[in-house]
Amino acid sequence: MIHYGLSQVLMSAALVALALIIGRWWKIPAGKEMLFGSVRAFIQLIAVGYALNYIFDLKSPWLVLVVIMIMITVGAGAASGRSKKLAGSFPITFAAIAAGSLITMGIMLVLNIISLEARYVIPLSGMIISNAMNAAALTMNRIVSDIGSNRLRIETALSLGKTWREASRPFMQDSAIAGMTSILNFLKTVGIVALPGAMTGMILAGASPLEAVLLQIIVAYMLLSSVTISTVISLELTVRRFFTPSHQLKILK
Amino acid sequence: MNPGRFILEARDLFRTVRDGDSEKAIIRGFSFNFERGEIYNIMGPSGSGKSSLLRMFNRLDEASDGQVLFEGAEYQSYHPCELRRRIGYMFQTPYLFPGSIRENLLYPDSGLSDTRLRELITGIKLDPNLLDTDTDNLSLGEKQRIALARLLAAGPSMVLLDEPTSALDPGNTLAIEELIRNIARRHELTVIMVTHNPEQAVRMGGEALLLYKGELAEWGGSDQVVNNPRTEIGRRYKEKDCG
Numbered sequence: 001m002i003h004y005g006l007s008q009v010l011m012s013a014a015l016v017a018l019a020l021i022i023g024r025w026w027k028i029p030a031g032k033e034m035l036f037g038s039v040r041a042f043i044q045l046i047a048v049g050y051a052l053n054y055i056f057d058l059k060s061p062w063l064v065l066v067v068i069m070i071m072i073t074v075g076a077g078a079a080s081g082r083s084k085k086l087a088g089s090f091p092i093t094f095a096a097i098a099a100g101s102l103i104t105m106g107i108m109l110v111l112n113i114i115s116l117e118a119r120y121v122i123p124l125s126g127m128i129i130s131n132a133m134n135a136a137a138l139t140m141n142r143i144v145s146d147i148g149s150n151r152l153r154i155e156t157a158l159s160l161g162k163t164w165r166e167a168s169r170p171f172m173q174d175s176a177i178a179g180m181t182s183i184l185n186f187l188k189t190v191g192i193v194a195l196p197g198a199m200t201g202m203i204l205a206g207a208s209p210l211e212a213v214l215l216q217i218i219v220a221y222m223l224l225s226s227v228t229i230s231t232v233i234s235l236e237l238t239v240r241r242f243f244t245p246s247h248q249l250k251i252l253k
Numbered sequence: 254m255n256p257g258r259f260i261l262e263a264r265d266l267f268r269t270v271r272d273g274d275s276e277k278a279i280i281r282g283f284s285f286n287f288e289r290g291e292i293y294n295i296m297g298p299s300g301s302g303k304s305s306l307l308r309m310f311n312r313l314d315e316a317s318d319g320q321v322l323f324e325g326a327e328y329q330s331y332h333p334c335e336l337r338r339r340i341g342y343m344f345q346t347p348y349l350f351p352g353s354i355r356e357n358l359l360y361p362d363s364g365l366s367d368t369r370l371r372e373l374i375t376g377i378k379l380d381p382n383l384l385d386t387d388t389d390n391l392s393l394g395e396k397q398r399i400a401l402a403r404l405l406a407a408g409p410s411m412v413l414l415d416e417p418t419s420a421l422d423p424g425n426t427l428a429i430e431e432l433i434r435n436i437a438r439r440h441e442l443t444v445i446m447v448t449h450n451p452e453q454a455v456r457m458g459g460e461a462l463l464l465y466k467g468e469l470a471e472w473g474g475s476d477q478v479v480n481n482p483r484t485e486i487g488r489r490y491k492e493k494d495c496g
């Protein structure tokens with residue numbers, strides 16, 4: 001078993017050098033990004049490593065929860081920043097991501113799938129939150145643009161006596177699929193096209209493939225649950241912004 | 254049910270919208286009582302507020318001030334969806350849902366009987382055998398008719414039609430006018446129809462209301478308002494002076 005240390009990492013910098021040489025020879029216009037990106041990844045990951053080392057030592061479940069809430073807030077900010085077409089979307093992305101991750105983690109804790117220890121909860125939350133974040137952003141962008149480009153269709157439905165929910169149902173459904181496409185594709189191809197990073201990591205770290213696979217199945221189910229919840233919540237909250245209580249389509253600028 | 258003479262009573266209606274940084278009144282103090290079973294033609298230059306008025310009557314838009322009574326009761330006392338089924342609205346460019354004619358006619362009420370469906374489609378002078386045709390392949394005139402039949406499928410007692418012939422050729426225009434008059438008679442409907450064409454108002458008969466800059470400038474029998482306007486604005490409209 002190889003034990004990974006700084007020396008192996010420094011050796012692997014040879015691969016960066018190889019990539020830089022190829023880039024230069026072939027004139028890929030991204031030489032700086034390749035170099036700085038490699039340095040940046042090094043710094044970020046080392047920093048995260050130290051932070052995780054510290055966080056994993058947290059014994060108080062409340063401190064773990066605080067860390068998770070910070071991660072959710074950052075994820076919500078990123079998702080909201082990616083939904084530029086809807087002003088003031090932070091509360092929506094926050095609610096969606098918080099609900100998706102807290103409910104999913106809560107169920108896993110209750111069912112004793114994981115225990116309330118930072119070394120389980122934090123990395124899994126990270127996966128959940130980044131997937132929920134993508135789902136919320138994609139869903140919101142899709143529903144905002146669909147409603148914007150289908151006003152006549154929606155108002156026609158309303159004018160015939162349909163509720164705002166009935167009038168927007170086709171677009172809500174399409175947007176839900178948009179938010180869930182990547183997790184659905186993941187479920188289809190996992191293990192066949194690529195081994196997820198987490199699984200590769202476990203195997204490299206010495207776990208048996210079967211153990212790694214079992215955990216990966218749990219991760220896949222966990223992501224399906226959180227992405228579904230986040231998608232539905234972000235849709236429900238976003239669509240309401242477009243209608244008045246009297247089932248009128250609002251004019252948003 | 255209120256057996257009163259008026260099906261719809263508008264009292265001092267206003268609608269203001271944002272216009273950049275300021276507010277702009279697009280309907281100003283509109284008051285009128287609409288009688289049951291009558292045909293009304295709303296006329297006025299482009300931008301005078303005709304469509305805005307119909308949208309408010311279908312409650313797609315909210316009045317900023319004033320009151321509307323339907324069957325003697327305040328608009329707010331009805332569920333908006335219920336109100337819209339009883340006061341149908343047809344957009345100037347009707348939208349048909351993707352799918353067949355049948356799916357469109359069943360859209361307001363999926364429980365519609367086959368007999369009613371056939372009645373509706375023969376009512377708009379289309380062949381019942383076309384029920385399963387995709388709406389993509391229809392002409393503009395046919396689409397307009399189907400939108401009209403779909404409106405009736407909701408069972409309204411009043412319909413609001415926004416320039417229902419503006420996209421049609423003269424032949425189709427006359428046919429749709431005829432259809433609207435027949436349907437109004439057969440279903441005892443009250444019709445409020447926006448028209449940009451004074452001659453159309455005369456052909457439709459009934460009453461005419463002339464809107465100008467959001468205000469009701471003149472009203473009366475259609476022939477009178479079109480041919481013998483009593484107000485300055487009415488005369489200018491006749492001379493095509495304020496469009």
Ligand SMILES: Nc1ncnc2c1ncn2[C@@H]1O[C@H](COP(=O)(O)OP(=O)(O)O)[C@@H](O)[C@H]1O
Binds near residue numbers: 279
């Ligand atoms: N939502 C809105 N926001 C701003 N202006 C509007 C809005 N709806 C209508 N208007 C304006 O109100 C006026 C009346 O419009 P409309 O009712 O469509 O007139 P018409 O149907 O008689 O041509 C127009 O000047 C139009 O630009």
Ligand SMILES: [Mg+2]
Binds near residue numbers: 303304305345415
């Ligand atoms: Mg108009």
